[in-house]
Amino acid sequence: MGDFDIDNNLGSDPASDIIQDIISGARRLKIVCETLEAGLFDEIETFRGPVSSADVATKCHFSLDVTERLFNTLVCLKLLEKITSTDGDVGYKNSTATTRYLLCSKRPSMIACCLSEAAMVLPALDNLAAVLKGGTSETIAQQMVKGEQNNNTKGSDNANANPPNTVNTNPPNTANTNPPNTANANPPSTMITNNDKQMMFMLAMEGMAATCAPAIARAFDLSGNKTAADLGGASGCIAFELSRTYPNMCLTVFELPHVAKLAKKLQPEDTRNKVQIVGGDFFKDSLPPADLYIIAHVIHNWDIEKTDILLSKVYRGLPPGGSLLLLEKTLNEDKDGPWPCISMDVVMAMISKGRERTPSEYQKLLKKHGFSNTQFKSIEGCNYYDAILAKKPF
Incomplete structure (x- = not known):
C-alpha cells in the first residue's frame, strides 16, 4: 500500500x-x-x-x-x-x-431534538425571504406549542406528510439501561401523527434541557428557597433535577393543561412525591405560590408586551427576598454569537415575535420590573441555556 x-x-x-x-x-x-x-x-x-x-x-x-x-x-x-x-x-x-x-429505550433522549429540527425548525426557515419582507409573526410558535403545526410552515394544504416516526411517545419513566428485546426485529419506534407533534415538541425541549440540567441546578446556591415553580416547564426536566439537588425544596411545574397531562405520564417515579405538575396559563391564571420562580426557554418566545406582562406577574407573585431563575442562552454584546444562540435568534424571527438577548439587555429588562442583584452564569458547551438569577428586594 x-x-x-x-x-x-x-x-x-x-x-x-x-x-x-x-x-x-x-x-x-x-x-x-x-x-x-x-x-x-x-x-x-x-x-x-x-x-x-x-x-x-x-x-x-x-x-x-x-x-x-x-x-x-x-x-x-x-x-x-x-x-x-x-x-x-x-x-x-x-x-x-x-x-x-439516541436510544429509544432511554430517557432523557435527544432523538426528538434531531427529529423536530428536521420536521419543524428547518421548514420554519423556509419563511426567511417572506419574513425579511413582512416582519415576524407569532402564529407558527403558537401552533408548535399547541402541536398543530403543519410540516410545511407556509401553510400549503398539500403538505400533509407525517414527520419521521422514531419518537417513543410512551418512554419509560426512568432510564432503562437494558437493551430492547432482541426478539423484536422491528425498530422500537412509534408512528407520529399530527396529534403527537406536541409530544415530540415536549420531548425535544426535555432533550435540550437534560444535557445541562445538572449544571443549571448547581449554577447558584438555591438552598435558601423552600418552594419553586417552573413556569412553562414542559416535561419538568429542570424541576426534577432541582428536586434531586435540593431535597427539601417543594416544586411545581406549571404548564398549559394539555402539556401538563402529557408531562404527568412521563414523570419519573422518584420525583412524584417532590414535584407536582399543574395545568394553567401563566398569562391568564394565578401563578402557584413560590419564593423561586423558574422561567426556562420561555422569555425568548414573546414580544416585549407579553414579556412585560409575565415578568410583572412574577415580580408581584414573589415574596420580598424571593428569586427569579431565568434560563436563556445569551448573545454576546456584539450580537454575533455564540452559534447556538445567534442561530436561535433567526429561528425565533421565523416563528414568533420573540428574540434572544445579551446579558446587558436582560439586566435592563429585569431592572425595569424591579429586580435587583442580577447574576449571570454561563453554561459551557453546545447548549441553549445560560443561568440568570435576579432578586426581589426586601
Whole structure:
C-alpha cells in the first residue's frame, strides 16, 4: 500500500471550507435522522457488544454494502465506535453519546431534538425571504406549542406528510439501561401523527434541557428557597433535577393543561412525591405560590408586551427576598454569537415575535420590573441555556 505525501502547498481554497462545512451540516442531520428512522442504534444495542455490519444487515434485511458504508459514516460522526479484533474482525458499537442520548429505550433522549429540527425548525426557515419582507409573526410558535403545526410552515394544504416516526411517545419513566428485546426485529419506534407533534415538541425541549440540567441546578446556591415553580416547564426536566439537588425544596411545574397531562405520564417515579405538575396559563391564571420562580426557554418566545406582562406577574407573585431563575442562552454584546444562540435568534424571527438577548439587555429588562442583584452564569458547551438569577428586594 502506497502512502500519500503531504504537501502543504496543495489544497482547496480555505475560504470555501466555511461553506462546505455549512453544507455538510445539513447532510449530517439528515443521515442521523434516517438512521434513527431505521432504528439502527437500538438494533446495535441489542447485541450487547461489538457487532459486525454483516450481522446487523442480516437481521434487519439490509444491504450489506450500504450498511457497512453507513456504519463507517457514523464512526466518522463519532456516533459509532469501530473495533478491530486481534484476528482482524471489525465490529461496531454505539458511542457514549449515542448510548446516552439516541436510544429509544432511554430517557432523557435527544432523538426528538434531531427529529423536530428536521420536521419543524428547518421548514420554519423556509419563511426567511417572506419574513425579511413582512416582519415576524407569532402564529407558527403558537401552533408548535399547541402541536398543530403543519410540516410545511407556509401553510400549503398539500403538505400533509407525517414527520419521521422514531419518537417513543410512551418512554419509560426512568432510564432503562437494558437493551430492547432482541426478539423484536422491528425498530422500537412509534408512528407520529399530527396529534403527537406536541409530544415530540415536549420531548425535544426535555432533550435540550437534560444535557445541562445538572449544571443549571448547581449554577447558584438555591438552598435558601423552600418552594419553586417552573413556569412553562414542559416535561419538568429542570424541576426534577432541582428536586434531586435540593431535597427539601417543594416544586411545581406549571404548564398549559394539555402539556401538563402529557408531562404527568412521563414523570419519573422518584420525583412524584417532590414535584407536582399543574395545568394553567401563566398569562391568564394565578401563578402557584413560590419564593423561586423558574422561567426556562420561555422569555425568548414573546414580544416585549407579553414579556412585560409575565415578568410583572412574577415580580408581584414573589415574596420580598424571593428569586427569579431565568434560563436563556445569551448573545454576546456584539450580537454575533455564540452559534447556538445567534442561530436561535433567526429561528425565533421565523416563528414568533420573540428574540434572544445579551446579558446587558436582560439586566435592563429585569431592572425595569424591579429586580435587583442580577447574576449571570454561563453554561459551557453546545447548549441553549445560560443561568440568570435576579432578586426581589426586601
